[in-house]
Amino acid sequence: MADLDAPDIAAGDTLGIFTQTGRAPEMLDAALAGAEDVAIPFPADAVHDVVLCGMGGSAIAGSLLTGAYWQRLRKPVQPLRGYMLPAWAGESTLVVASSYSGTTEETLTCMMDAVDRTCPVIAITSGGKLRDHYAPQDIPVFDVPPSPMPRAALVQMLTTLVAALSRMGVLELHPGETDDAREVLESAVTRYGPARPERDNPAKQIARRLHGTVPLIMGGEVTSAIAYRWKCQINENANNPAFWSDVPEQNHNEIVGVEGHGRVGLRTSVVMLRDPRQHRQVERRFGVLATLMAGHVDPIIDVMAPGQTSLGRLFDLVLLGDYVSLYMAVLADVDPGPITIIDRLKVALAEAPYGRTARGA
Secondary structure, X not given: OOOOOOOOOOOOXXXXXXXXXXXXXXXXXXXXXXXXXXXXXXXXXXXOEXXXXXXXXXXXXXXXXXXXXXXXXXXXXXXXXXXXXXXXXXXXXXXXXXXXXXXXXXXXXXXXXXXXXXXXXXXXXXXXXXXXHHHHHOOOXXXXXXOOOHHHHHHXXXXXXXXXXXXXXXXOOOOOXXXXXXXXXXXXXXXXXXXXOHHHOXXXXXXXXXXXXXXXXXXXXXHHHHHHHHHHHHHHHHOOOOEEEEOOHHHHOHHHHHOOOOOOOOOEEEEXXXXXXXXXXXXXXXHHHHHHHEOOEOOEEEEEOOOOOHHHHHHHHHHHHHHHHHHHHHHOOOOOOOOHHHHHXXXXXXXXXXXXXXXXX
């Protein structure tokens, strides 16, 4: 099995995902500085509610933000993955179009709809039509520096979104919150990065335990969206099946299916992502679940988020998951960069007829 302490551990990473992950602290700095330079032409009191439009690696920032700040949001915020704005979105709805590439068709369709409805809009992107078409129309465009893949630009996308919504009065940052987040990112890169040996590296240890299994990542409240991020990173970076669950919802349905994992031949593992400020009943549920699931899944791994602020704890768990997925790629001898099957899907969609099929289905 691969040596996770080998000096050439990232040799198979053709797009530089390992390197980009290690640049997280400076990416936060750049995002904060860049967000302050963008003029927003409408006042904060013009916004009654918010829709966050995005897909894939560009959408997860919205889910993470609402998870981390759901008790501190001053206005309703709705993440949206798809082509159509809700019927209630109107002239007092801030529409945030997040597309790293600037070419995501679902997000561009929402943007066109938002402009037609005269919604206040902003864009977060590295280029493409989202910048080229809308910046000349005096629509605020928050630039994101180049990254190997959208999923590797999460720190920039999330930090930019937090900064922009803070400026719009949608959420309130606590004093020193971004400073704490940067310190957490620096610590996380040191604790989880390739230079830290496996004996002292939680990310390498978790990856080793998850290798050869189908991980089920469980979160609750603030960690629910983080669990989804872990699942997506394991899917894309390690080319490994993975799933996620939200507690307490998982307790009302999915828990029953756990008993059948052995019957259908699944070797399933579980990672429980916890936060010290979760509701006490959510915390109790994690403990009971670990007991009930023992014997049906292996291993069961508990992870508690460190950090003094919501943003700091979020970033630590995100970076831990990112590194776990990269080490799983190494163990599987997989290049964590390319997403060949998604590229094939996009080609097939481009070549397929638009609209109804020939049979009228």
